[in-house]
Amino acid sequence: MRSLLFVPADSPKKLDKAMTSGADALIIDLEDSIAHDAKAHAREVAAAFLKSVAGMPSRPQLIVRVNGLQTGLTDADLDAIVGAKPDAIMLPKAEGGASIVHTDAKLAVREALNDLPDGSIKILAIATETAAALFLAGSYAGASARMSALTWGAEDLSAEFGAEANRDAQGRVLDPYRLARTLCLAGAAAAEVAAIDTVFVDFRDGEGLRRECEEARRDGFAGKMAIHPAQVPVINELFTPTADATAQAQAIVDAFAASPGVGVVSINGVMIDRPHLVRAKRLLARAAARN
Ligand code: COA
Numbered sequence: 001m002r003s004l005l006f007v008p009a010d011s012p013k014k015l016d017k018a019m020t021s022g023a024d025a026l027i028i029d030l031e032d033s034i035a036h037d038a039k040a041h042a043r044e045v046a047a048a049f050l051k052s053v054a055g056m057p058s059r060p061q062l063i064v065r066v067n068g069l070q071t072g073l074t075d076a077d078l079d080a081i082v083g084a085k086p087d088a089i090m091l092p093k094a095e096g097g098a099s100i101v102h103t104d105a106k107l108a109v110r111e112a113l114n115d116l117p118d119g120s121i122k123i124l125a126i127a128t129e130t131a132a133a134l135f136l137a138g139s140y141a142g143a144s145a146r147m148s149a150l151t152w153g154a155e156d157l158s159a160e161f162g163a164e165a166n167r168d169a170q171g172r173v174l175d176p177y178r179l180a181r182t183l184c185l186a187g188a189a190a191a192e193v194a195a196i197d198t199v200f201v202d203f204r205d206g207e208g209l210r211r212e213c214e215e216a217r218r219d220g221f222a223g224k225m226a227i228h229p230a231q232v233p234v235i236n237e238l239f240t241p242t243a244d245a246t247a248q249a250q251a252i253v254d255a256f257a258a259s260p261g262v263g264v265v266s267i268n269g270v271m272i273d274r275p276h277l278v279r280a281k282r283l284l285a286r287a288a289a290r291n
């Protein structure tokens with residue numbers, strides 16, 4: 001998944017618009033963009049929407065962001081939406097593998113009650129929204145076969161830190177949150193799931209978004225969350241492997257295939273060894289997923 005577009009669950013108009021945005025996934029939000037008193041209504045709108053679009057051909061992945069385990073609202077969220085068969089849920093304020101095990105159990109019970117195959121609903125976790133979560137970023141491996149991605153966020157974390165800002169005047173992420181970003185990458189790699197970059201909230205700043213996508217792709221993120229449809233084409237473009245990158249990766253795979261049992265080869269005067277091969281195969285898999 002390259003682009004994951006947030007849509008407040010209580011807005012049928014935005015939900016419809018999001019379907020034609022070109023996003024690989026929609027994140028239907030029951031959490032921060034929904035006021036406390038509007039949660040019950042938002043759950044109903046979300047479930048009705050999921051049911052209405054479930055059978056559409058070539059639709060985006062449908063992910064519901066539920067409220068965190070600390071809120072006491074997660075059970076009611078899941079009661080309302082599991083029967084409508086979302087592809088995945090997003091767990092905010094996750095605190096390590098234990099919170100995934102906990103969420104896995106909640107999903108398993110509701111899948112059984114709704115006659116859905118066990119494990120069919122995946123989990124994406126936001127792994128850096130509390131201070132405690134940072135120390136648990138390495139604990140996701142093996143927590144649940146449902147885990148499909150980790151992402152990170154700076155808003156709740158900066159509130160918890162008592163910080164004045166999480167970006168500088170040029171919109172660049174400040175040091176404490178760069179650590180959170182790196183822990184997300186490391187936690188995802190250790191758990192062998194995709195890392196997804198956080199949102200860029202200044203949705204009129206196309207250049208800023210482009211720069212952040214380039215940095216994220218360079219560092220190993222597979223995609224990025226969006227808050228506005230205008231961000232989707234930029235994210236899709238920058239997270240789709242270019243023809244050049246694909247050709248280069250294919251050349252590396254071919255060079256190793258031509259010399260079985262060899263650990264290092266040279267291509268155009270540059271040393272290429274096993275880590276390059278791993279990276280090349282991963283890029284080709286990503287390119288193939290787009291075809
Ligand atoms: N999904 C689908 N449609 C969206 C959208 C989104 N995330 N954000 C904006 N749109 C629609 C608007 O409804 C509007 O539609 P229209 O032309 O038919 O009236 C159009 O895109 C242009 O929107 P614009 O006027 O530029 O922005 P806005 O002021 O209406 O909305 C936000 C700005 C931030 C409120 C809106 O982008 C939004 O709700 N984003 C998601 C917020 C969220 O989920 N946050 C939680 C995660 S951080």
Ligand code: MG
Nearest residue numbers: 032092155156
């Ligand atoms: Mg939040």
